[in-house]
Amino acid sequence: MEEIERKLKELQELRKQARMGGGERRIETQHGKGKYTARERIIHLVDEGSFEEFDMFVAQRESDFGLGDQEFLADGVVTGHATIRGRQVAVFSQDFTVFGGSLGEMFAKKICKIMDYAVKVGMPIIGLNDSGGARIQEGVLSLAGYADVFLRNVTASGVVPQISAILGPCAGGAVYSPAITDFTMMVSNTSYMFVTGPKVVKTVTHEDVTTEQLGGAEIHASKSGVAHFITESEDEIFDLIKKLITFIPQNNVEEPPLVSCDDPIDRLEDDLNYIIPGDPNQPYDMKSVIEAVVDHNDFLEVRRRWAPNIICGFARFKGRSTGIIANQPSHLAGVLDNKASRKAAMFIRFCDAFNIPIVTFVDVPGFMPGTIQEYEGIILNGAKLLYAYAEATVPKITIITRKAYGGAYDVMGSKHLRGDLNYAWPMAEIAVMGPRGAVEVLYGHEAKKMTAEEKEKFFNQKEKEYRDKFANPYDAAKLGFIDDVIEPRNSRFRIIRGLESLAGKRELNLPRKHGCIPL
Ligand code: HXC
Numbered sequence: 001m002e003e004i005e006r007k008l009k010e011l012q013e014l015r016k017q018a019r020m021g022g023g024e025r026r027i028e029t030q031h032g033k034g035k036y037t038a039r040e041r042i043i044h045l046v047d048e049g050s051f052e053e054f055d056m057f058v059a060q061r062e063s064d065f066g067l068g069d070q071e072f073l074a075d076g077v078v079t080g081h082a083t084i085r086g087r088q089v090a091v092f093s094q095d096f097t098v099f100g101g102s103l104g105e106m107f108a109k110k111i112c113k114i115m116d117y118a119v120k121v122g123m124p125i126i127g128l129n130d131s132g133g134a135r136i137q138e139g140v141l142s143l144a145g146y147a148d149v150f151l152r153n154v155t156a157s158g159v160v161p162q163i164s165a166i167l168g169p170c171a172g173g174a175v176y177s178p179a180i181t182d183f184t185m186m187v188s189n190t191s192y193m194f195v196t197g198p199k200v201v202k203t204v205t206h207e208d209v210t211t212e213q214l215g216g217a218e219i220h221a222s223k224s225g226v227a228h229f230i231t232e233s234e235d236e237i238f239d240l241i242k243k244l245i246t247f248i249p250q251n252n253v254e255e256p257p258l259v260s261c262d263d264p265i266d267r268l269e270d271d272l273n274y275i276i277p278g279d280p281n282q283p284y285d286m287k288s289v290i291e292a293v294v295d296h297n298d299f300l301e302v303r304r305r306w307a308p309n310i311i312c313g314f315a316r317f318k319g320r321s322t323g324i325i326a327n328q329p330s331h332l333a334g335v336l337d338n339k340a341s342r343k344a345a346m347f348i349r350f351c352d353a354f355n356i357p358i359v360t361f362v363d364v365p366g367f368m369p370g371t372i373q374e375y376e377g378i379i380l381n382g383a384k385l386l387y388a389y390a391e392a393t394v395p396k397i398t399i400i401t402r403k404a405y406g407g408a409y410d411v412m413g414s415k416h417l418r419g420d421l422n423y424a425w426p427m428a429e430i431a432v433m434g435p436r437g438a439v440e441v442l443y444g445h446e447a448k449k450m451t452a453e454e455k456e457k458f459f460n461q462k463e464k465e466y467r468d469k470f471a472n473p474y475d476a477a478k479l480g481f482i483d484d485v486i487e488p489r490n491s492r493f494r495i496i497r498g499l500e501s502l503a504g505k506r507e508l509n510l511p512r513k514h515g516c517i518p519l
Helices: 002-019 024-032 038-045 064-069 105-121 140-156 172-180 198-205 211-215 217-224 234-247 270-274 286-293 338-353 371-375 378-391 406-411 435-443 452-470 474-478 488-502
Strands: 052-054 077-084 087-094 125-129 162-166 169-171 183-187 192-194 229-231 300-302 310-317 320-327 358-364 396-405 421-424 429-431
Touching (some): 038 077, 105 140, 162 172, 162 234, 172 192, 183 234, 229 234, 286 310, 286 488, 310 338, 338 378, 396 488, 406 429, 429 452
Parallel strands (some): 396 421, 396 429
Antiparallel strands (some): 052 077
16 A cells, blocks of 8 residues: 555656756746746646646656756657647647757657647647757757658648747747648747847858847748747737637548537628729728628638738638638739739648638739749749649639739639639629730830820720720620629628538549649
């Protein structure tokens, strides 16, 4: 009996030791930086009492450079499974209080084990990152450990959703694990990501740059597009993860969760009939169109501050999770440029991988012309978007609200790229290019000898003729490229009807190893 008591006590003691991570002093330092510890983060993220921890007694095996003098049970990363609002998830949470959350051999093995478990069972993987990178004392074992994690990120991609929260430093090659995951979230002022830190930058390029300027949350949300979401606090990140997973399924063979919906499906939005300005060059806010038609006006925007000329995000129609893509006329007239093309292409591929239907709202003047765009590869980037739409086999509904000009008409979920249901509002203009550009090409020669005044009058007349011919959806509707011209206020109802009819859609691409998307 005594022996049993001793063994039970020993277990409790070891658990207590593991839960203390790197010890009280380091926990205080962590709190002093405004950050939670690895374990506190899990508590805030998952359903109360649902966390089942793996590998609490794992410790590092190396002893060089003083490692042998210190043993921290759990080895700097807390791993396990839990539920979030009843849904199973796998979690790893890097513990900065143990060797700065640095990744060594056993640390990596723990992450790999929980990732393998998640893939086997089919549940999302959530990584909470806060790490000084490769554990210096473990040398190449750390590098090998990272590669083992990267490999799993790649093989799990498109199989289970992967979410990365960056809650502290994330530097060096370590950034590539979050980069492969589906969503990366950062906290303003406390998290940063870069391939090399400011000191190396100074040495190599002589550039003076702060940590924040190089890889802070703001930068990755607005300039690089690495961060899909940023928040002001860790608590907000946990709320965001909880919300995000309500839109996505457990894995690629499940459907996204269907929630009950008390928002009337036949809710008419009369304001939408008048949202398109009389002047075709005037902007309007496409977000108000989206919010008007989705359930309870609830729209979760992804990469809000990167390439705002295109909007991507999740919403529901009659409780059914849907990916929304929309040109934004109030930013750069909704033009497709390099970033917008890549942003939408990535989002479409996520939706397609995880059985989430796509609804597209089109108001696009075309692809952005000019040397900047061409030199940055608008040909390849535009092709990515085209490829993503064409390849996607999930239900696809497209509504042209106003302009659909040129190649952008084809690309933005057109019938020709396997759009299932293609609608247009009566204000739609479907043409090879905008009226002024078109008449200048067609009649420029004729107008060469005219005075400026004559030219203006002549072009205005031709522009009117062009508009009368093309500034409507009926030419396309006559050819069956548009299934119906709908009243804007009916859009919600028509989308829901469409999604219901497409619920059983089965479309397959031919078997192949993989396509060669122009990366
Ligand atoms: C081992 C590390 C460590 C590391 C930090 N620590 N980084 N131990 N390996 N990579 C330890 C420190 O010794 C310290 O231990 C504790 O973590 C906290 O670190 P501090 O420096 O006191 O914290 P702070 O001032 O907040 O600075 C955090 C930091 C800094 C910016 C992350 O520690 C730092 O620059 N670390 C090195 C980052 C780095 O260059 N990593 C390698 C990147 S290359 P004590 O015992 O005092 O608590 C890489 C390659 C990956 O990762 C390749 C993948 C393919």
